[in-house]
Every structure is written in structure tokens, then in C-alpha cells.
Amino acid sequence: MTGYFLQAFIYLVAAVIAVPIAKRLGLGSVLGYLIAGVVIGPIIGLVGEETTTIQHFAEFGVVMMLFLVGLELEPKMLWNMRNRLMGLGGLQVVGTTAVVMGLAMFFGQSWTIALTIGLIFALSSTAIVLQTFNEKGLAKTEGGQNAFSVLLFQDIAVIPMLAFIPLLALPELVAKAQLAAATAAEHHEELTLVAGLPGWAYGLVITASIALVVVGGHYLSRPLFRFVASSGLREIFTATALMLVIGIAALMSLVGLSPALGTFLAGVVLANSEFRHELESNIDPFKGLLLGLFFITVGAGIDFGILFNDFFLIIGLTIGVMVLKAAVLYILALIFKIKNSNRWLFTLSLAQAGEFGFVLLSFTVQNHVLPQEVAQPLSLVVALSMFFTPGLFILFDKVILPKFEQQSNERESDTIEEKGTVIIAGGGRFGQVVNRFLVSNHVNTVVLDHQADQVDSLRKVNTKSYFGDATRPDLLHTAGIEHAAMLVVAIDNQESSIELVKYVKHTYPKVKILARAFDRGHSYMLRCAGADFIESETTRSALEMGAEAMRNLGQHPFHVEQQKIAYKKVENQSSDKLYQAWLDDSEGERFDNNYRKLFIELEGTIKHAMSKDRSDKHNQSERAWTPPPKGYADDIDE
Structure with a gap:
């Protein structure tokens, strides 16, 4: 044994x-x-x-x-x-x-x-x-x-x-x-x-x-x-x-x-x-x-x-x-x-x-x-x-792989044939959703992407896009950045996105910049660079997923909506403090002592807000949950 x-x-x-x-x-x-x-x-x-x-x-x-x-x-x-x-x-x-x-x-x-x-x-x-x-x-x-x-x-x-x-x-x-x-059969029979x-x-x-x-x-x-x-x-x-x-x-x-x-x-x-x-x-x-x-x-x-x-x-x-x-x-x-x-x-x-x-x-x-x-x-x-x-x-x-990428990216930048009210830098999954939403609401857009395969794929589904590096000033000029109302930054490279925001905000301060962030640290760097609005690629969808989980666990939809509003409110109220704590750290470390302390406080505040019993039950900010007026169904029938 x-x-x-x-x-x-x-x-x-x-x-x-x-x-x-x-x-x-x-x-x-x-x-x-x-x-x-x-x-x-x-x-x-x-x-x-x-x-x-x-x-x-x-x-x-x-x-x-x-x-x-x-x-x-x-x-x-x-x-x-x-x-x-x-x-x-x-x-x-x-x-x-x-x-x-x-x-x-x-x-x-x-x-x-x-x-x-x-x-x-x-x-x-x-x-x-x-x-x-x-x-x-x-x-x-x-x-x-x-x-x-x-x-x-x-x-x-x-x-x-x-x-x-x-x-x-x-x-x-x-x-x-x-x-x-035959010899072995004498000792063992299968x-x-x-x-x-x-x-x-x-x-x-x-x-x-x-x-x-x-x-x-x-x-x-x-x-x-x-x-x-x-x-x-x-x-x-x-x-x-x-x-x-x-x-x-x-x-x-x-x-x-x-x-x-x-x-x-x-x-x-x-x-x-x-x-x-x-x-x-x-x-x-x-x-x-x-x-x-x-x-x-x-x-x-x-x-x-x-x-x-x-x-x-x-x-x-x-x-x-x-x-x-x-x-x-x-x-x-x-x-x-x-x-x-x-x-x-x-x-x-x-x-x-x-x-x-x-x-x-x-x-x-x-x-x-x-x-x-x-x-x-x-x-x-x-x-x-x-x-x-x-x-x-x-x-x-x-x-x-580098050889094919070099051949792909050696292609000359496309000639941009139109000016856009909104310029979208990045034609990936995030940029595509933004572009489809704007175009369906009759907003003129110009989509730029430095991946030739990505541009070709978009064109196959009738999405107009142009091959070129959005971080190049001459390409932005050709796309009409001087007259654009807005720039949406949705490129995958974090460093490039920060440099793009810095350049556009410094050179064209009237252009509003909306940027996609990969995480909280990236969002702080974009904010520091001058972005006017920053959206994390996961926060909103994760919050919606959490809400859907609560609904499937038997929570009332109105209660779930209240909890979502409370969560967003606490996050928004704390964002400036967290950003300032991040700025105070000379090295930009996410878990500096002051930052960590504030972050832990934020978690406690969120838990407190989630557990608080609302006395007003609903208010004007939650109008979507107010019962519809009398005669509403009759108006629809007419």
C-alpha cells in the first residue's frame, strides 16, 4: 500500500x-x-x-x-x-x-x-x-x-x-x-x-x-x-x-x-x-x-x-x-x-x-x-x-501578423468627401452603436478608423466610414473639425485617446468632446485632458444587468428603478471628490491611501442609499413611473 x-x-x-x-x-x-x-x-x-x-x-x-x-x-x-x-x-x-x-x-x-x-x-x-x-x-x-x-x-x-x-x-x-x-487465460478470464x-x-x-x-x-x-x-x-x-x-x-x-x-x-x-x-x-x-x-x-x-x-x-x-x-x-x-x-x-x-x-x-x-x-x-x-x-x-x-498589419496600414488615407456635424474617432463596437443612433436621427457623421479591415467591414453593411488615423491633425482638418459641433472618441488605444482629447481641446476649444473610458482610471485621465463628457463602456450596461437581476429575483420594477437612481446619484455626487483625490496623487496611483479611503466611503454610502426606505415613493424625476392620466387609453383608440 x-x-x-x-x-x-x-x-x-x-x-x-x-x-x-x-x-x-x-x-x-x-x-x-x-x-x-x-x-x-x-x-x-x-x-x-x-x-x-x-x-x-x-x-x-x-x-x-x-x-x-x-x-x-x-x-x-x-x-x-x-x-x-x-x-x-x-x-x-x-x-x-x-x-x-x-x-x-x-x-x-x-x-x-x-x-x-x-x-x-x-x-x-x-x-x-x-x-x-x-x-x-x-x-x-x-x-x-x-x-x-x-x-x-x-x-x-x-x-x-x-x-x-x-x-x-x-x-x-x-x-x-x-x-x-491463451497463456494469460489460465490466470485471468476477461x-x-x-x-x-x-x-x-x-x-x-x-x-x-x-x-x-x-x-x-x-x-x-x-x-x-x-x-x-x-x-x-x-x-x-x-x-x-x-x-x-x-x-x-x-x-x-x-x-x-x-x-x-x-x-x-x-x-x-x-x-x-x-x-x-x-x-x-x-x-x-x-x-x-x-x-x-x-x-x-x-x-x-x-x-x-x-x-x-x-x-x-x-x-x-x-x-x-x-x-x-x-x-x-x-x-x-x-x-x-x-x-x-x-x-x-x-x-x-x-x-x-x-x-x-x-x-x-x-x-x-x-x-x-x-x-x-x-x-x-x-x-x-x-x-x-x-x-x-x-x-x-x-x-x-x-x-x-506585423507584416500583414503593416501592409494593411500602409494604405493611403481615404479622401473624405463630406463634413460632419459629429466626427467619430473609432469604428469599433462602441463607435458603431453611437454612429447608428446619430445617423438614424438625421445627424451627419464622419467615422474614422485606422484599421483597414474594420473600415472595409463597415462598408459591407452600408456604413460610411473612412480609413485614416484620427489622431493626425491633417486628417481631422480634412474631416472638418473646425466646423464640427462634437468629437466622439471611441478608439481602442488608451494613450492615443488621451492625446487626441488634449490636442482637440487645446486647438479647437469650442468642439465638445465625448469620450469612451475603459475604466475609472482612464476616465480620470480623459477628464484631466479636457473631455466634456465621459462614459465608461461597462458601467451603464453593468447597472442595467444588475437591475435586470433584481427584477428576476422578484423585486418590483418601480423599486428597482428607484435603486438605480439612488446608485447613480451617489456615484455622481462622489465623482468630483474621487477625481480630486486622484489628482492629488502625483503618480496617479488608483489606490493611494486618500483615494482608497474615499472609495471605501463611497461603497458604504451606496449601501446606505440602497437600504434607505423612501418616504415619498416617487417624485417628478421619476415621471416615467407616475400612473398615466385618465382617458389615456381613449386618446390612443382615437
Whole structure:
């Protein structure tokens, strides 16, 4: 028993140290787990032969992952993404598999081994790519969204791969396995429901098992989860979720099917369940821990002797696979008209092999499709390609993206054909709303933005805008700043917005300046620069959200409106004091002692105002809540 505790402690210590460091370095958690396994295995030698046994246990994390993937696949979402999902994703998997298979056969591999290798390298790393997209804010870009479609298709494609790969088993490997199994059978007999059944009976058992998962998941799971949820015990709900996943995996194993296939199917069936999110939150920690353990065992099982003996071959294979995948992805980006830097983001982000490659390699060895001497070098290729992925993102950030931005911004400023009563600096989401509101009320506007792509996007929806840097005095002059009544500052760069306000207020003091602030500190700097009116981009919407929350919690709408007015009143009364305290601090630090004291007082004042019982109930400032006059409805009818 002590040995198990020590082994568990070693694995956990390695994960706790390596994964946070890897994430800080931008390498991602998967690479962190792999590095942890490499350190405690081949380098230090703290773990050894038991890693294979642990890996079989940890593979249950893959089963849980596919259950969660199934939960995310709502039919409506899949239908909306069908073009990119089937087009980009399908062509990427088929194209990469075909190219890799062709090359493997050219170098003398049998078609079954070549096809298996092609399927393994067709997959990319969902964990690394999506995490990097989120960290770098690339998820909403055109390249990021197309890459997500491909990754989603790949995750779905793993299921038919797991069902298909056992059919490619090599007869000589099967014969060896049967001999080993016959020897082992004397000591251990594996449970099965289909041993010795004729083909027709085996087919019926499989059909019945799948039907049980689908029908039971649809009709029986909801009453079960409602019954468990009524107990109010979170741990029982967690136990139920685990029972469901483990039970389906066991059923699939008993009938000779992949446990991952069954749990994926169950996840899809439950995708529209009202308990979906609760299931996700309960299963996810177990999935993450087991998957992490699986990747540690992969790292611990890497044979560096093979790497050093065939160093140039493995490095060459790694680079070759990444170049081939990038070529297929780039061609697809051209076909689907993914443009500019998004094309390169799409190409480079998916050029590596993925974590499911380890899963499929382990699966192929277990099912006698790939010999161990072929699978070991391939696992090194998968791992190295994942290690190289952060370098591809650095290449995109430092070399490719600046090049396209420079080309975009080298475009000459547009010739401004009209003068505007209001000049709007910045055509982003904030500036667009202001512009639409003014234009719909017949106010002439001139919208300036220094992002060429943004200007082109606005023109596609018939919003007149001009490419150019609003901080340039000559462009402001051309836009008619001398005769404008107002300047709306909605540019994203905080420093540039402050400098623009300073320049316009000094040079054209009669022009009213309305500015968007990102936070309280930015609003103080804009006020100091001379802005006449400042609106925080989140304060008003956050207040409305809080009010809506109160209404949904059962508060009377009139009471909620009173609370909003009280909150705004206290904020407005305190704004001058807070601004002065901020000014008094020579360094402009937000949490200077005096400022912090006033801010804490403001919080107390707001709480007091919220709790005070209004005696007048309503006044003229709340006219919108005064009952309408008699005869109002009759006037409308007329």
C-alpha cells in the first residue's frame, strides 16, 4: 500500500510543478504533463514499468473527454456550422490522411499501417490550440473560428476511427496476441457477453446495447437526475454522473465495442438535457485529472534511446508531418477564401499532431494494428510536433501578423468627401452603436478608423466610414473639425485617446468632446485632458444587468428603478471628490491611501442609499413611473 501512495505522490508533485510552469511559458497544460512524465521517467527514473498499468487506468480520462465532447454537440449548433464543419474539417482529415498514407506506402509500409498512420497524423491538438486562442484573444478571428470548426470535426472523427481501426489488425500480430492471451487465460478470464455467439446474435447484442444507451439516455436519464437532484446532495449527483459514464463504458466493453463510442453517443443524447451543465461541471475535474495522468504516463514511457539512435530521422519525420499538414491546410484556406493573416493563423495553428494521436497509438498497439517498434517512434513525432507548436504561434505573432498589419496600414488615407456635424474617432463596437443612433436621427457623421479591415467591414453593411488615423491633425482638418459641433472618441488605444482629447481641446476649444473610458482610471485621465463628457463602456450596461437581476429575483420594477437612481446619484455626487483625490496623487496611483479611503466611503454610502426606505415613493424625476392620466387609453383608440 505504501508503494501506491509514493507513486501517486510522485505523479501529483510532477504535475503540480510542471504544468503551471508550462502554462506560464505559453506551452499549454498538455505539454506540461508530457514534460512532467519525461522528467520523472526517462530523466530521473522515479517511475518505471508500472506506467503501462497506470496508463490503462488513465485512459478512462479519454472516455470522459468524449462524453463531454458529445454533451457540447447540440444538433442546432452542428447544423449552423455544417458548411465549415463538413467542408473544412472533412476535407482536412481526408486530405491529410491521404497524403500521409501515400508517402508511407511510398516508403514501403503496408496499406493498413499507412492508413493508420495517416489517421493518427490527421488530428491536431485541441487542448493546445484552443487554450492558445483564448490566451491571445484569437478565438473570434476568422482564422480562429475556422480552426475551431476543424478541431471540432476532428474530435467527432475520433469516434469512427476508434470503431474502424481494429478492422485493420495485422494477422501476425493477432496470432502473437492470441498465443499470449491463451497463456494469460489460465490466470485471468476477461468478462464478456459475446464470446462464442454466432454473427447474427452478436449483431443483435450490439444493436440492443446501442439502442439501450440512446433510448435510456433520452427517456430514463431525466427522471433519474430529477430524483437525485431533489436530494440536494451535490456528491450524490456527482456519483450519479460517474455511475452513468462508467456503466455505459462497462456495457460497451462487455459487448466488444469501444467504451469511448458509447459514452460519446450518450453525451450527444444528453446534449439538450437541462442537466447538461451540471453533468459537465461534475465530470470535468475527473476528466482533467485522468487525462493529465494519461499524458504523464505517455511522457514517462517515451524511449529517448530511440530518439538519440534515430535523431535525424525522427526530427525529419516531425518537420515533414508538420509541413505536409500545413500545405493541406493552406490549400484549403485558399479554396475557402480565408484571407490575409487569418489564412496563416489557420494554417500554422493546426499543423501539429494532437493529444488524440497518443490515444490512437495506444489503441492501435492494443488492437494489433501497429507493431510496438513502429508506434514508439511515431509517439515521439507526435510529442515533438506539439513541443514545436508554441514556436509556430510566436512566428505568427512576431513575423507574419506585423507584416500583414503593416501592409494593411500602409494604405493611403481615404479622401473624405463630406463634413460632419459629429466626427467619430473609432469604428469599433462602441463607435458603431453611437454612429447608428446619430445617423438614424438625421445627424451627419464622419467615422474614422485606422484599421483597414474594420473600415472595409463597415462598408459591407452600408456604413460610411473612412480609413485614416484620427489622431493626425491633417486628417481631422480634412474631416472638418473646425466646423464640427462634437468629437466622439471611441478608439481602442488608451494613450492615443488621451492625446487626441488634449490636442482637440487645446486647438479647437469650442468642439465638445465625448469620450469612451475603459475604466475609472482612464476616465480620470480623459477628464484631466479636457473631455466634456465621459462614459465608461461597462458601467451603464453593468447597472442595467444588475437591475435586470433584481427584477428576476422578484423585486418590483418601480423599486428597482428607484435603486438605480439612488446608485447613480451617489456615484455622481462622489465623482468630483474621487477625481480630486486622484489628482492629488502625483503618480496617479488608483489606490493611494486618500483615494482608497474615499472609495471605501463611497461603497458604504451606496449601501446606505440602497437600504434607505423612501418616504415619498416617487417624485417628478421619476415621471416615467407616475400612473398615466385618465382617458389615456381613449386618446390612443382615437
